[in-house]
Amino acid sequence: MVNLKINGVAVSVPEGSTILQAAKAANVRIPTLCYLKDVQCVGSCRMCLVEATGARGLVTACTYPVSEGMEVRTNTPRVRKSRKTTVELILSTHKKKCLSCARSMNCELQKLALEYNAEEDRFGTDHDLKPIDDLSASVVRDNSKCVMCTRCVAACEKQTISAIGPKNRGYAKVIGSPFDVSLAFTPCVNCGQCVVACPVGALYEKSAVADVWGAIVNPEKEVVFFTAPSVRATLGEAFGLPVGTNVEGKMVAAIKQLGDVKCFNMDVTADLTIMEEATELLTRLEKGGATPMFTSCCPGWIKFAEHYYPELLPNISTCKSPQEMFSALLKTYYCEKNGINPENLYVVSVIPCTAKKFEVSRDELGHYTDAALTTRELAKMIKEAGIDFVNIADAQFDTPFGEASGAGAIFGATGGVMEAALRTAAYKLGGSGAPLEYNEVRGTQGIKEAEYVVGKATVKVAVASGLGNARRLIEDIKSGAKNYTFVEIMACPGGCINGGGQPYVHDEIRNNIDLQALRAQALYDSDRDNSVRRSHENPVIDALYNDFLEKPNSHKAHKLLHTTYHKREKY
Amino acid sequence: MSQTIFEGTREQMQALSDCIAAHRGQAGALMPVLHEAQNIYGYLPAEVQQTIAEGLNVPLAEVYGVATFYSQFSLSPKGKHQISVCLGTACYVKGSDKILEAVEKELRISCGDCTPDKKFSIESCRCVGACGLAPVMIIDGEVYGKLSPDDVAGILDKYIKD
Numbered sequence: 001m002v003n004l005k006i007n008g009v010a011v012s013v014p015e016g017s018t019i020l021q022a023a024k025a026a027n028v029r030i031p032t033l034c035y036l037k038d039v040q041c042v043g044s045c046r047m048c049l050v051e052a053t054g055a056r057g058l059v060t061a062c063t064y065p066v067s068e069g070m071e072v073r074t075n076t077p078r079v080r081k082s083r084k085t086t087v088e089l090i091l092s093t094h095k096k097k098c099l100s101c102a103r104s105m106n107c108e109l110q111k112l113a114l115e116y117n118a119e120e121d122r123f124g125t126d127h128d129l130k131p132i133d134d135l136s137a138s139v140v141r142d143n144s145k146c147v148m149c150t151r152c153v154a155a156c157e158k159q160t161i162s163a164i165g166p167k168n169r170g171y172a173k174v175i176g177s178p179f180d181v182s183l184a185f186t187p188c189v190n191c192g193q194c195v196v197a198c199p200v201g202a203l204y205e206k207s208a209v210a211d212v213w214g215a216i217v218n219p220e221k222e223v224v225f226f227t228a229p230s231v232r233a234t235l236g237e238a239f240g241l242p243v244g245t246n247v248e249g250k251m252v253a254a255i256k257q258l259g260d261v262k263c264f265n266m267d268v269t270a271d272l273t274i275m276e277e278a279t280e281l282l283t284r285l286e287k288g289g290a291t292p293m294f295t296s297c298c299p300g301w302i303k304f305a306e307h308y309y310p311e312l313l314p315n316i317s318t319c320k321s322p323q324e325m326f327s328a329l330l331k332t333y334y335c336e337k338n339g340i341n342p343e344n345l346y347v348v349s350v351i352p353c354t355a356k357k358f359e360v361s362r363d364e365l366g367h368y369t370d371a372a373l374t375t376r377e378l379a380k381m382i383k384e385a386g387i388d389f390v391n392i393a394d395a396q397f398d399t400p401f402g403e404a405s406g407a408g409a410i411f412g413a414t415g416g417v418m419e420a421a422l423r424t425a426a427y428k429l430g431g432s433g434a435p436l437e438y439n440e441v442r443g444t445q446g447i448k449e450a451e452y453v454v455g456k457a458t459v460k461v462a463v464a465s466g467l468g469n470a471r472r473l474i475e476d477i478k479s480g481a482k483n484y485t486f487v488e489i490m491a492c493p494g495g496c497i498n499g500g501g502q503p504y505v506h507d508e509i510r511n512n513i514d515l516q517a518l519r520a521q522a523l524y525d526s527d528r529d530n531s532v533r534r535s536h537e538n539p540v541i542d543a544l545y546n547d548f549l550e551k552p553n554s555h556k557a558h559k560l561l562h563t564t565y566h567k568r569e570k571y
Numbered sequence: 572m573s574q575t576i577f578e579g580t581r582e583q584m585q586a587l588s589d590c591i592a593a594h595r596g597q598a599g600a601l602m603p604v605l606h607e608a609q610n611i612y613g614y615l616p617a618e619v620q621q622t623i624a625e626g627l628n629v630p631l632a633e634v635y636g637v638a639t640f641y642s643q644f645s646l647s648p649k650g651k652h653q654i655s656v657c658l659g660t661a662c663y664v665k666g667s668d669k670i671l672e673a674v675e676k677e678l679r680i681s682c683g684d685c686t687p688d689k690k691f692s693i694e695s696c697r698c699v700g701a702c703g704l705a706p707v708m709i710i711d712g713e714v715y716g717k718l719s720p721d722d723v724a725g726i727l728d729k730y731i732k733d
Contacts, residue, residue, distance in 0.1 A: 153632075157630075161630070162630030162631075162632045162633060163630075163632060164632055165630065165632030165633055165635070165636040166636050166640075167635060167636055167639050168639045168640070169639070169640050169641075169642075177632060178620070178631045178632050178634070178635030178636075179617055179635060570631075571621055571631060
């Protein structure tokens with residue numbers, strides 16, 4: 001341990017700790033901007049400068065290691081002046097259109113400017129407006145607001161894609177994709193990890209809010225919403241509720257107050273995915289199809305495979321994602337049953353994901369989804385409608401797609417799809433005594449492996465979240481070092497609960513809590529409290545197969561619930 | 572960046588692949604490969620940057636980032652006659668920005684670009700050690716000093732007729 005003093009407070013931290021980590025242990029707050037836990041630590045923004053004995057000049061707390069007997073001062077006139085000037089210099093090239101900014105009141109730069117009493121025009125405001133790149137289906141980049149922290153670049157690099165990077169030098173420097181080509185024409189998988197890493201309004205999702213409001217007031221349209229498993233675990237954050245609060249009832253109530261709309265539960269098609277995917281896996285094992293089989297719920301992973309591992313496309317389950325299964329059922333089964341012309345049904349999915357915005361545009365999926373809203377966009381609509389979200393009384397999902405199993409709920413966390421599949425497979429092959437919980441595939445580690453006896457067979461499974469981890473796992477499988485039966489991949493670290501469409505979490509919070517674990521816990525709690533915990537026990541699923549789909553992997557199911565993939569070039 | 576169409580020969584491609592193969596797997600391989608690629612092609616066309624990205628297994632964004640960071644790397648082809656106008660302190664004080672403007676106007680291209688017929692390319696440089704002759708311009712290694720913007724057309728004429 002190393003002993004030091006921060007603002008006179010003695011603190012003892014492990015060797016190799018940074019001043020920032022030691023400050024946290026001493027309950028001293030040091031502002032940061034370019035530092036983001038697990039994503040980037042480069043000391044380039046100069047916000048976290050402090051005085052430290054033995055150092056020449058001010059040092060960056062996020063990178064500077066502590067040493068025995070060191071005395072750190074974080075609140076001297078020199079430090080405060082330096083931080084203020086840093087903010088003012090950033091503001092000099094920042095498009096200060098705060099009132100109409102996507103991040104207004106939720107911006108890390110705005111917060112720092114207020115805290116350090118920065119003069120916003122001290123160094124003038126003369127700068128060229130840079131072009132906005134809004135050609136991507138998912139992400140919009142407004143470089144006039146970029147503060148060059150490069151957190152987005154680091155997030156993309158961590159996903160092993162690096163669709164973006166710094167270009168040019170000095171005042172001409174911008175962040176973007178090479179050759180002034182739009183992000184839309186790069187190997188970007190639309191995961192949106194860049195968006196949730198951005199401290200300011202330089203990156204945001206391509207909004208579908210106006211379209212959805214338009215449909216709600218259109219008398220010819222019947223509007224139905226359905227919400228993905230993880231949205232209920234995070235939406236509350238946008239209204240000041242603690243991270244990890246499950247707001248399912250409030251979410252449903254608020255959506256129903258947006259207008260004359262229905263609200264369904266996407267956990268239902270998570271359950272349906274298990275039925276289709278488990279059947280597909282068993283067929284592959286019996287008839288000798290491509291294995292290991294990979295899950296197909298995550299559109300970020302799908303596009304990643306199409307760009308980087310086209311040889312693995314036959315190994316990916318042909319199941320559509322739960323979003324696309326749901327929309328297909330709504331435009332067929334639901335319309336038939338209720339005598340609605342599918343052209344008049346407007347289907348809105350609420351998802352934690354920016355990649356799902358790209359997914360709805362894929363031709364092979366049949367364009368059944370009319371709009372995909374991120375958790376953030378739903379929060380915006382609820383605020384715009386003047387709904388008192390925190391105090392609203394709970395409501396229940398509408399029938400016939402309201403009830404779902406706990407297995408459907410945990411789809412939103414890494415390992416959840418695997419566990420849901422194992423529950424049903426173990427039951428089908430081993431009877432009611434088969435285990436319900438599979439702790440080895442839970443948790444936020446990037447790669448998890450396990451071996452289970454299911455029925456008489458031994459099944460080797462692996463789970464990866466974050467595309468960097470996925471790539472490592474796939475390379476091991478390709479080299480023959482590892483061998484599995486079934487592999488779950490989610491593009492975002494931690495799974496959908498940490499998706500690119502989830503509420504913005506300030507670095508100060510994100511750096512100091514286990515965001516992924518707290519959000520995932522809300523889903524596992526909801527699973528634990530659900531009386532139905534296996535997908536095939538969901539009565540809605542029974543009804544769907546009896547009424548409409550016949551049986552898993554039937555001809556009809558194949559037509560509506562399955563899809564194809566194709567190789568994509570990188571450039 | 573100018574819109575010149577990339578034309579590479581088989582020999583150039585071979586030299587590039589040899590260079591990539593020699594550096595593959597080495598830490599910090601990108602810089603020497605970019606240097607060599609520029610020696611081979613005279614500049615770094617998009618196609619060449621893609622080949623390097625693929626060959627070294629480095630993201631294209633990184634290749635492009637490095638290529639645009641260092642002013643010694645050029646993303647535009649070089650002309651038969653390479654014009655370099657000094658914008659170092661002494662030349663600048665003596666009005667070399669006006670010299671550069673005159674060259675750009677005369678050839679109808681911007682600094683950093685190449686004429687469509689690939690006859691001329693313009694770039695700026697920082698101090699060539701001929702401050703006594705400021706403002707200075709260099710064409711194919713030949714130094715022209717104590718220039719005024721009016722001299723530019725006459726000097727270029729010599730090369731245009733060439």
